[in-house]
Amino acid sequence: MKRLLLALTLVTVFILSGCNKQDQTLEEKLDTENEIIIEDTKEYLKNIFTGEDIEQEKIPFFVIIENSKMARPHSGLSSADIVFETLVEGGITRYLALFSKDVEKIGPVRSTRPYIQDITVAFDIPFAHCGGSNQAIDLIKRKNLKSINEMYNSSYFFRSKDRKAPHNLYTSSDKLRDYISKNGYTNRYNFNMNFDESIDTSLESASIIKIIPSKYTYSEFRYEDGKYLRFQDGKEDIDILNNKQINVSNVLVLFTDIKDLNNESKHVDVRILGRGNGLLFKGGKVEKVTWVKERETDHFDIRNEKGLRVNLLKGNSWIYIIDNKSQVIY
Template sequence: MLDSESKTVRRQADARRAVFAVGAGFWCGPAGWVLVLAMLAVGVAAISFTYWSGDDACGLVQPDLTATGLSAVGGSSEADGLLPSDLPRSAVDGLSLADRDEGRLFTVVLDNIAVARPAASIAAATLVWEAPVEGGITRLLALFRDSADLRRIGPVRSVRPYFVDWTEEYGAVLTHVGGSPQALSLLHGSGLFELDEMRQGGYFWRDRSRSAPHNVYTSSDLLHEALVDYGEMEDIADLDIDRPFRTSNPDLVDFGDVVEIGVDFGSPDFDVTWVFDDGSGTYLRHQGAGRFLDENQSVVAANNVIVQVTDISVIDSVGRRSIRTSGTGSALLFQDGRVREASWSKEGDGRTRFLDGESGDELPLNVGTTWIEVVGEVEAVSYQ
């Protein structure tokens, strides 16, 4: 109950006295009716504004920010989770660039044989290519951001020509330990900034507890230091507003029944299995005898698993491979427990695009980590 002596009550009483002091004649005359109608018009306008503006106008609904930091505005589709096409985001993982600096991107050639596992920081990579090299083994090309805080990355190994091609797609800094003659020739003519342990050893170290050559490591601090020392700090734009991305909320998505993907690289020690986890909506990687973890025992997971089928051939007596990275070919895209038949296309030094098999439109990737498995024939892949 209000105190009769309160300021609020006194103001209300004064207002009533002011109104009634005008006199009944005023309210019954033309001037009074004009004032009443004006007040009614203002009231109707206020009600209409509230109704047509929805709850946002009343401050009842907060902007719905997705996990990517992008609000559901600007043409995004709630039905299919497509993100707005008019906001800056990373072409690597679809994360928003509206409130952060992208920094430089690094690709690091990583060892993948049994004695080199577990790899350090592989779980933190946002994009990874897996491809065969000589000797029946595979090697990984992992893409990281300069802004990542990674104390140990490796083991770092030698580069191959196709790793140069994929690095060029994102203007990244290629980090490696030497390479094949073909790869080094291509790399030195590419214009890419590179860090080679053979020539710039100060940005790497060798872990004496592990056997060579599987013991070369670097870190995000050393990679950043190299950028400063060589004057390469200027950002390479990681923007591609034409690349479609979509969100995938495990609580809302109706997952499919493709729960396991097998990739046959010709040896049990290198064959890969991806197992779908409906709790996180991601595929968990297995290789060899069990789960594929990084050095910190972090699970390696992917929001998208892409199988890229292309021409692979042996080019010398050592067994080095030639892998075609341009032109077109077939592909499979695995997301949310589903598989889509697709094709891939790359022109010149542009980015590889994965396209719908029927419409030819670029397929949207789930925001997050993508692994690309590069094989020579579609029969190397199975799923169930």
């Protein structure tokens, strides 16, 4: 009888133990299933300059940034939504960078030119700079442009001790947004480009791009893992703020007329209004495009050879405005 009771006890323990294991396995399975079906229910906004999801919309602004050799490496450029690059005097280029993110150090900041300001008008976004050509300053006054000039607003900029002037002037998103808020600049900004993830596989491949705006400087982009890694004069273009190589999703080249003004400062004039040809690089492919900008308040209207407006890939963009005679090799 004792043996029978012992056997029944062992069987019962075994059965209960098996049930516990089954229940545990079922619970683990349910936990795993629950983890799989959990969804992010947070509602996101769209960054109109990149097409990306953002949690909070922040005041955007432009900064005019120097690109001489003494200005490199730059600070904050990797965080820009859009960078326009075009020629200034001496065969060097200058950047007009648009930011909507928080960036603690941006620069070096340099002076403005009339054709650079022609780009900002369409966006209706304030631009930070330090002085400018006589014509540019005159246009700011006459047209009441949204200028943030360090020469009259030095508290919204700062000097870095690790570089010599004039290559050591910087600003930040906090400082510029503070200025914008205090001075009542409206935030009626806009942009006309759309974004998607489609790539026309029938287009010509272009994984390495070399852009030569003058005989004094050139840039390269190499397509890797969905991004174009940027090189400047044969070297990796590093953002010293995060020690990372600058990369973008889209590279757009717009050809125009650039002429020497033959003045003492050797300034040039870049035609921003009118129309011209261009090249759009995205997803390792290249597409021939045309651009039209009839009025200052118009954005560049970019269309393909079929006359359809092109879309950009989601992410940041680098836009060159170079002379019709400049070389682009790919």
